[in-house]
Amino acid sequence: MPRTVLIVDDERDTNDILASFVRSRGFEPIQLYAGAQVKAAVAEHKPALILLDVMLPDLDGFAICDDLKRDRETNLIPIVMVTALQEDHHRVTGVRVGANGYLSKPFTPEALFRTMDEALAWSDEHRKRGTSGEINFDIRSELTYLQQANDMLADMFAHTPLTDRQIKDLKQAVMEMGGNAIEWGHRKNADLVLRITYRIDSEAITLIIQDQGPGFNPGDVPHAASDEDPIGHIDLRNELGIREGGFGIMLARGLVDDFRYNARGNEVTLIKRLDAPDVDATTR
Known part of the structure; x- marks a missing residue:
């Protein structure tokens, strides 16, 4: 059974593009268009990775990331922020809330795959070695x-x-x-x-x-x-x-x-x- 990747982006074209790229890497995409759906979807699908937009219509993506990273049930799930926000202080905010990667729109497939691989490698290493x-x-x-x-x-x-x-x-x-x-x-x-x-x-x-x-x-x-x-x-x-x-x-x-x-x-x-x-x- 393929591992799932949760995609959270209210722009349907971007969401579909991410889903196609994720599928090409052998993952099953779970597509969401609002932040309020994230917690329930994480509990149901237990994704291997989350691709999370920042500027969602209902909730701030940084706040969602911070909430997931502070919860012991979800803090080992790697999260990549996928956003049009490109300023340095936005990236610093991503680091502060525990994001494992920061991908600026527009992005290339190579940049997406590299960021995904780095985030997944972090998760695999963390689970293998434990907290030490x-x-x-x-x-x-x-x-x-x-x-x-x-x-x-x-x-x-x-x-x-x-x-x-x-x-x-x-x-x-x-x-x-x-x-x-x-x-x-x-x-x-x-x-x-x-x-x-x-x-x-x-x-x-x-x-x-x-x-x-x-x-x-x-x-x-x-x-x-x-x-x-x-x-x-x-x-x-x-x-x-x-x-x-x-x-x-x-x-x-x-x-x-x-x-x-x-x-x-x-x-x-x-x-x-x-x-x-x-x-x-x-x-x-």
């Missing part, structure tokens, strides 16, 4: 770039067995520790590079946040909150003229299963085990 490996993000020391990197990490978390609550916890821990690195490690020097390393294996997700600052003694942080005395640091902060805060380390420590600094204090490791149960925030 390492990715490094090197970003400027600005909260905007940290948030963007964290959003991309969240897209990868969605490919794991983590629950939505665990993903939310991990995102918050990254923002807390990344923010600390920017403010204290780099003293808000945006030109310094912050490195975030993402590792995953069958047992856990490991995140390492490393700054280029001089570091500190992780065992002696009197202006930070601690489990033993969560508010004792406030008076010291007032004396030193430091803004309110100091809860980031304590908070992040409670959001992950393992939390540790290196000896120099410029690198923090966060580990979330894939088999760990959710912990209600009120019990932390």
Whole structure:
């Protein structure tokens, strides 16, 4: 039985052309003309690939892609955006929502087949190897770039067995520790590079946040909150003229299963085990 390719495009001529090309490669095309039909069609046909227009009459194609990629039932289905939108920022949006390819109209058969093959190869490799490996993000020391990197990490978390609550916890821990690195490690020097390393294996997700600052003694942080005395640091902060805060380390420590600094204090490791149960925030 041939594998199916879901084609979503309200322009019937383009839809028919895509269907003929898909059929020539041995796939069975499933043709849709509106975005609202996608979820039901994906559940029914379990396509090997989705060719998705962006400018649909009812729903935005980017939003459809984002929704499918955040759902564990569908996030391994490769999606190629097929669109007349050709600006760089449109392509960046495609990457942000998890698209596996971006094909601009008008396109040649060769370009379509190449993009399809690349997307299908991604899917085959991902299913064969599972979620494993390492990715490094090197970003400027600005909260905007940290948030963007964290959003991309969240897209990868969605490919794991983590629950939505665990993903939310991990995102918050990254923002807390990344923010600390920017403010204290780099003293808000945006030109310094912050490195975030993402590792995953069958047992856990490991995140390492490393700054280029001089570091500190992780065992002696009197202006930070601690489990033993969560508010004792406030008076010291007032004396030193430091803004309110100091809860980031304590908070992040409670959001992950393992939390540790290196000896120099410029690198923090966060580990979330894939088999760990959710912990209600009120019990932390």
